[in-house]
Amino acid sequence: MNLMTERSLEKAVGDKMNAVVNATKMKGNKVSVFYGSKQALFDVDLDIPEKMVMALIGPSGCGKSTFLRSLNRMNDTIEGCRVTGQITLDGEDIYDPKIDVVELRARVGMVFQKPNPFPKSIYENVAYGPRIHGLAKSRHELDEIVESSLRRASLFEEVKDRLQESGTGLSGGQQQRLCIARAIAVSPEVILMDEPCSALDPIATAKVEELIDELRQNYTIVIVTHSMQQAARVSQRTAMFHLGNIVEVGDTEMMFTTPKEKRTQDYITGRFG
Amino acid sequence: MSVLLVLLIVLGIGFVGFFIGRRRAGAQDAGKVKVHSRAHYHGWWVFLVSVLPAVLFIAIWSAASSIYLERSAEASLPAQTAESVVASRSLALGMVQGIADGLDRLDPAEMQNLPQSYGELRSLLGSKGVALASEGQDYMIPIAQRWHSGAAVARTIGAGIAFALAIAGLIFGLSGIHPRARARNNVERVVLWGLLAASTIAILTTVGIVFSMLFQTINFFSVVSPWNFFFGTVWDPRFADAGAGATAGQFGLIPLLAGTLYIALVAMLFAVPVGLFAAIYMAEYASPKVRSIVKPLLEILAGIPTIVYGFFALVTVGPFLRDLSAAISGGPGFIMAQSVLTAGLVMGIMLIPFVSSLSDDIITAVPGTMRDGSLGLGATRSETVKRVILPAALPGIVGALLLTASRAIGETMIVVLAAGVAARLTVNPFEAMTTITVKIVNQLTGDLEFNSPQTLVAFALGITLFFLTLAMNIFALYIVRKYREQYE
Numbered sequence: 001m002n003l004m005t006e007r008s009l010e011k012a013v014g015d016k017m018n019a020v021v022n023a024t025k026m027k028g029n030k031v032s033v034f035y036g037s038k039q040a041l042f043d044v045d046l047d048i049p050e051k052m053v054m055a056l057i058g059p060s061g062c063g064k065s066t067f068l069r070s071l072n073r074m075n076d077t078i079e080g081c082r083v084t085g086q087i088t089l090d091g092e093d094i095y096d097p098k099i100d101v102v103e104l105r106a107r108v109g110m111v112f113q114k115p116n117p118f119p120k121s122i123y124e125n126v127a128y129g130p131r132i133h134g135l136a137k138s139r140h141e142l143d144e145i146v147e148s149s150l151r152r153a154s155l156f157e158e159v160k161d162r163l164q165e166s167g168t169g170l171s172g173g174q175q176q177r178l179c180i181a182r183a184i185a186v187s188p189e190v191i192l193m194d195e196p197c198s199a200l201d202p203i204a205t206a207k208v209e210e211l212i213d214e215l216r217q218n219y220t221i222v223i224v225t226h227s228m229q230q231a232a233r234v235s236q237r238t239a240m241f242h243l244g245n246i247v248e249v250g251d252t253e254m255m256f257t258t259p260k261e262k263r264t265q266d267y268i269t270g271r272f273g
Numbered sequence: 274m275s276v277l278l279v280l281l282i283v284l285g286i287g288f289v290g291f292f293i294g295r296r297r298a299g300a301q302d303a304g305k306v307k308v309h310s311r312a313h314y315h316g317w318w319v320f321l322v323s324v325l326p327a328v329l330f331i332a333i334w335s336a337a338s339s340i341y342l343e344r345s346a347e348a349s350l351p352a353q354t355a356e357s358v359v360a361s362r363s364l365a366l367g368m369v370q371g372i373a374d375g376l377d378r379l380d381p382a383e384m385q386n387l388p389q390s391y392g393e394l395r396s397l398l399g400s401k402g403v404a405l406a407s408e409g410q411d412y413m414i415p416i417a418q419r420w421h422s423g424a425a426v427a428r429t430i431g432a433g434i435a436f437a438l439a440i441a442g443l444i445f446g447l448s449g450i451h452p453r454a455r456a457r458n459n460v461e462r463v464v465l466w467g468l469l470a471a472s473t474i475a476i477l478t479t480v481g482i483v484f485s486m487l488f489q490t491i492n493f494f495s496v497v498s499p500w501n502f503f504f505g506t507v508w509d510p511r512f513a514d515a516g517a518g519a520t521a522g523q524f525g526l527i528p529l530l531a532g533t534l535y536i537a538l539v540a541m542l543f544a545v546p547v548g549l550f551a552a553i554y555m556a557e558y559a560s561p562k563v564r565s566i567v568k569p570l571l572e573i574l575a576g577i578p579t580i581v582y583g584f585f586a587l588v589t590v591g592p593f594l595r596d597l598s599a600a601i602s603g604g605p606g607f608i609m610a611q612s613v614l615t616a617g618l619v620m621g622i623m624l625i626p627f628v629s630s631l632s633d634d635i636i637t638a639v640p641g642t643m644r645d646g647s648l649g650l651g652a653t654r655s656e657t658v659k660r661v662i663l664p665a666a667l668p669g670i671v672g673a674l675l676l677t678a679s680r681a682i683g684e685t686m687i688v689v690l691a692a693g694v695a696a697r698l699t700v701n702p703f704e705a706m707t708t709i710t711v712k713i714v715n716q717l718t719g720d721l722e723f724n725s726p727q728t729l730v731a732f733a734l735g736i737t738l739f740f741l742t743l744a745m746n747i748f749a750l751y752i753v754r755k756y757r758e759q760y761e
Contacts, residue, residue, distance in 0.1 A: 077648060079561060106651035116642035119665050128660065129650040179646065186650055 021237070021251075025050040025190060025220040026071060026108075031085035033066050033075065040066045042244045043085065048190075048237075053212060053221045055231035055252065058241030059267065064224045067241070068192050071222065072108035073101050089190070106133055109188035113195040115175030117167035117182075122159050125167040125178055126150060129186035145185055153181035154211050173204020180211065184219075191215065193223040197230065209234050228268050232256050240264045276335055279432045280328065283439045287324035290443040294319030298450050310457035318456040319446030321463050327439040331431060338427035343370070346420045351412060368409050372417035373424065375403035389414055486739065489732035496726040497524050502733060508696035510716070510727045524730050526737065528696045532613070532706035533738075536692055537681035539617025539702060540624055544681075545674060547621075548628025555629070556636035557658055568633065575626035583690035586619035587611075591691060594618075598703070608703040609693075616692035617702070620684055624677050631673035632666075639665045668752050675749035679742040685710040709734050 026048040033041040041063045048054050048071075056064035066075070073094065075081045087094050094104050106129070117125050126146045129135075136142035146163075150156035155177040159170070167178055176196055183191055193212070197205040212234045215221060225231050231238055231252065238255045240247040240263070248261045259265045295316030301308075347366050372394070376384070378401040388394045391409045398405055450456075494502070505525025551571065555564050591610035599606035608614060639662050647657040663670075693705025694715060716731040 072649065074645065074649060077645070102651045102653055104651075105649060109651075110645075110649035112642060112645055112649070114642055116640070116646040118643060118646065118661050128647070128652075132650070132652050132656050132660070182646075182650065 022049040022052055024048065025090065027088045028067070029086040031067065031070060031083065031087060033070055034082040035078070036080040040244055044246050046239055046246060046249060048220060048222055050220050051216060051218070052237055053216050053223060053235040054237045054239065055235035056222065056224045056239050056241060057228065057231050062241040063244040064241040065194055068194055068222060068224050071190070071192055072105050072110055074110060076101060106186050107188055108190040108192060109183035109186060111179050111183055111191065111193045111196050114199050115172055115179050117170070117175050117178050119166065119168055121164045122167045122178060123163040126181050126185050129182060133186055135186065149181040149185040152184050152215070153177045154207065155181055171204070173200050173207055176200060176204070176208055177211065188219065190220040190222065193221065195224050195226060198226065240267065276331060276428070279331060279435055283324055283327045283435055286439040286443055287320040290319035290323045290446055291316040294447055294450060297447065301450065301452055306452045308452045309455055314456040314460050315450050315454070317460050319443060321460065322446040323439045323442035326442055327435045330438055331435050334431040334434070338431065342420055342423050342427070346416050349416050365413070368406055369413045369417050369420060371405055372409070372413055373420040375405065376417065376421040378403055387414070387418065483739065486732045486736040489729055490736050492724070493726055493729035493733045496729070502526055506698060510730065522727070524726065528698050529707060529709045529712055529734070531698055532692065532696070533682055533708040535706060536613050536617045536620065536688060536708060537678060539613055540620035540681045541678055543618055543621030544624035544628050544677065548625045549632055549670070551625065551629040552632035552636055553658055555633050557654060557662065571626045571629055575630070579623060579684060579686040582619050582623050583686045586615050586687055586691035590619055591615040609705055611691060611693035611705045613692065613702040613704065613706050616688050619691055620681055620687050623687065624681060627677045627680060628673065631676065632670050635666045635669035635673060636662060668755060672749040672753035675745050675752070679745040683710065683738060683742050685714065689714055709738050
């Protein structure tokens with residue numbers, strides 16, 4: 001408790017109003033992930049509620065990023081990685097051979113730890129996804145998608161005069177919001193965020209967190225974070241991972257005030273990890 | 274005393290200095306003072322101060338003394354006249370040197386009553402295994418004797434000074450050993466200078482190459498005007514007239530330059546797509562296991578000597594293309610066995626590993642986060658490669674292609690065998706053309722005198738080629754460096 005700031009506490013209390021858990025958007029059922037012969041996740045069950053922010057916390061190497069990456073099959077790109085068990089999106093098994101992984105990733109977008117804008121203009125960065133998926137029929141429509149995505153990522157006002165400049169020339173926080181805009185532009189249903197603020201300064205972090213809170217209106221968000229305050233500030237549900245297992249899942253506010261497990265309490269108060 | 278023996282003794286002194294210095298430094302009682310350098314640094318410092326000055330002295334002394342002896346021998350040669358049996362002064366000097374070197378093999382008794390006629394001396398030295406030219410003259414013997422004895426004196430003096438320097442260095446080095454002596458810094462500084470010298474050699478060699486070609490090129494341009502050389506469209510050096518004076522033939526660079534660029538273009542047209550696609554496959558698609566097999570296999574291609582590619586062009590590709598064209602046309606083939614196409618194709622095969630290996634390195638250098646970002650948006654692999662990876666890697670790839678192109682332009686053995694020697698201007702890739710490198714080989718592999726324009730033109734061609742490839746390499750390095758800064 002001593003770790004939480006007054007502000008996050010207020011927020012956690014405020015969230016109590018809508019602590020009703022929404023319908024399940026994604027569901028993990030006995031998910032195990034192996035890198036070669038090393039097992040990183042052990043039979044993990046986790047429900048991800050719709051239009052809420054779910055935080056995955058836990059010490060380094062606990063498997064939370066691995067679980068996140070298996071939600072849109074980004075693990076497929078890692079050599080020797082194998083996933084067993086079942087993960088569903090709206091009841092459909094995403095590891096079913098009939099599922100097209102390209103389509104899946106358009107529905108389940110991802111924002112990475114380090115801002116990774118393409119070495120293209122700001123406009124082209126956002127237009128990239130809509131272009132490859134053919135979402136815009138005309139140049140005008142594409143302009144609209146780019147503008148609305150940048151607006152939703154609260155970046156438009158800052159960059160509207162320099163859309164043709166390189167995306168790599170933005171500051172770290174702006175780059176990360178650009179990456180979020182890029183992910184939004186393909187209208188995903190779920191956005192996965194892998195420690196999106198770990199490379200940002202506190203001011204940029206605050207902006208991204210504010211943004212995440214707004215995005216929850218329209219998107220289901222899963223966020224991996226090492227910052228307990230961040231988890232408390234932005235999420236409604238939290239899952240605590242340890243050594244490839246889930247220790248505890250629950251409403252964020254409950255987890256941070258009255259954790260059921262001793263390991264969770266030790267971790268969030270900073271006694272191990 | 275031979276130079277090698279002197280060097281060995283100096284080295285011996287140096288090693289003695291090393292061991293004494295190390296032991297002294299190790300045994301010194303530092304008391305409360307903190308020892309600055311470890312014992313072996315003191316040892317190496319003593320070694321360096323005793324060996325380095327002595328070795329430098331030996332190098333300079335032997336060069337200077339041999340130049341001096343040669344000059345004085347040349348001065349005592351009789352004046353060159355029309356009746357001289359030996360064709361030139363430099364030839365006579367060479368014979369004198371041959372005799373002087375041969376005298377080393379004789380023992381003191383034989384030196385005492387040295388035969389004064391060239392014929393006898395020649396048979397005497399012949400029995401010792403020293404072969405002399407048959408046109409030697411009697412007057413050479415005393416000059417050679419003076420040369421011989423002068424060299425012996427110079428060597429003895431040189432050895433004495435070298436030993437003195439080595440021992441002085443040894444004493445100086447040993448006297449400098451005390452706990453706060455900065456032997457480590459001194460040794461490091463010598464290492465730095467040594468490394469600097471190594472890199473300077475590479476640069477100086479380049480400068481030397483340019484100058485050696487430059488002087489011959491200036492000689493050439495005193496006979497043939499640069500205008501005619503650079504803008505002439507006819508290449509007709511008239512070997513038969515070499516040495517006859519005014520009718521020196523025409524030396525137009527244009528047909529050779531056109532052939533060079535044309536063949537390089539055909540080679541690049543073949544090598545760039547194949548090499549680039551191979552690189553993309555290796556960098557983006559292949560599993561590590563496949564990559565670890567395919568990449569070395571491709572690089573083996575780079576290790577094949579180009580003359581072997583030349584054979585391949587000459588006996589396989591050329592005849593195959595000729596027969597193929599004959600089969601298509603139903604009559605005589607329209608592709609000649611030696612043609613731009615043959616040379617270009619085979620050179621293209623040679624270039625594939627350069628393109629693929631360089632491009633592969635550049636593509637793998639594109640950060641993995643770019644790939645993740647694109648794949649995470651639902652792009653396929655090929656969309657990722659086309660829209661993100663290649664644009665990001667493009668400057669580097671262009672640099673790699675320029676480096677490859679400069680290799681194509683400088684390539685010699687394949688075109689010698691496969692392109693033909695006919696210097697003509699044509700746009701038909703099925704006919705023979707020739708390149709700058711082929712003509713350099715042709716001009717230099719005759720038995721022509723080295724001062725006729727027919728031979729000197731090779732240097733003008735060489736320097737043109739040098740500047741052409743140099744400009745491309747500099748441009749390529751500039752682009753590659755600019756690209757590197759983008760991610761670092």
